[in-house]
Structures are given as C-alpha cells and as structure tokens.
Amino acid sequence: MKTSKIVQTIHLDKVYCCVCENPGRSVGSVAEILDMPHENVSIVLDELKSAGLVEFELVKNSPVVKKVYPVDKKSLVPSRLRKALIELITEE
Secondary structure, X not given: OOOOHHHHHHHHHHXXXXXXXXXOXXXXXXXXXXXXXXHHHHXXXXXXXXXXXXXXXXXXXXXXXXXXXXXXXXXXXXXXXXHHHHHHHHOO
16 A cells, blocks of 8 residues: 555654754664654655755764754755845845
C-alpha cells in the first residue's frame, strides 16, 4: 500500500521541524525523538536534503553516523531578492 501524499507531507513537516528544533542530532536521534522508524526518517531527510532544506555532517570516527542540520534560512532566499529586501529594510 502506498503512503498518501498527505501522510508524506506530514512526515516531511514533522521531521523538518524536529531538525530545526534539534540541530546537530544524529538521524537515529531524530527518529527516536519522533518515535518513527529510522528508515522512514532517513528517507524523509534525503528528500529534505534534495530540496535544499537540510545538510548532513559525518561524525568523526564513524563512516555511517550523520548529524543533520537545517540550512541557514537566509540562503533559501534568492540573492537578488535578498538584496532588494535589505535595501527595503534599510531605507529611511
């Protein structure tokens, strides 16, 4: 049975919020916090990484344990728009 789009979206939201609230946690730790299977969390995190919302960092001395961090929100705004926003904010 395929997972519905609504359930997938809920999982994306839950996992992303957890990463934002707990930056630098391992994938396993995120799964534990959310009480979700590690494999499901890993798949969702890969989707979030593909979307440019999170990034991974390998833990020293472990080729498999990854810490996950949200991408800096400023980097999600296109540079041209970022410049326009800065100009708008700094106008007197």
